[in-house]
Amino acid sequence: MTTTALATSPLKATDRCDSCGAQAYIRVVLNEGELLFCGHHGRRHEAKLRPIAVEWHDETDRLQPQPTPVTD
Numbered sequence: 001m002t003t004t005a006l007a008t009s010p011l012k013a014t015d016r017c018d019s020c021g022a023q024a025y026i027r028v029v030l031n032e033g034e035l036l037f038c039g040h041h042g043r044r045h046e047a048k049l050r051p052i053a054v055e056w057h058d059e060t061d062r063l064q065p066q067p068t069p070v071t072d
Contacts, residue, residue, distance in 0.1 A: 011059050017041055025062060029055035039063055 015024040017038040026042030028035045028049050037045065039060040050056060 011036070011057070025059045027055075027057040028053050029057070 011024050011027060013023055015036050017024050018035050019041040020038060022038040024036035025039050026037040031054060
């Protein structure tokens with residue numbers, strides 16, 4: 001079983017989606033193990049997996065461009 005400390009660690013560029021192989025931004029921890037998903041597949045499977053997930057770690061906010069501070 002995956003420990004909570006490991007499950008909440010940030011996802012790395014080497015973590016890949018179990019469905020398509022793209023970079024993973026969502027980690028779903030289940031009693032039986034964990035699944036990694038890109039944002040697209042995470043959203044696709046969320047309705048089925050969220051009710052049985054022990055933890056849902058979502059870093060899809062990293063996909064949004066960060067505003068550039070305005071300097072004068």
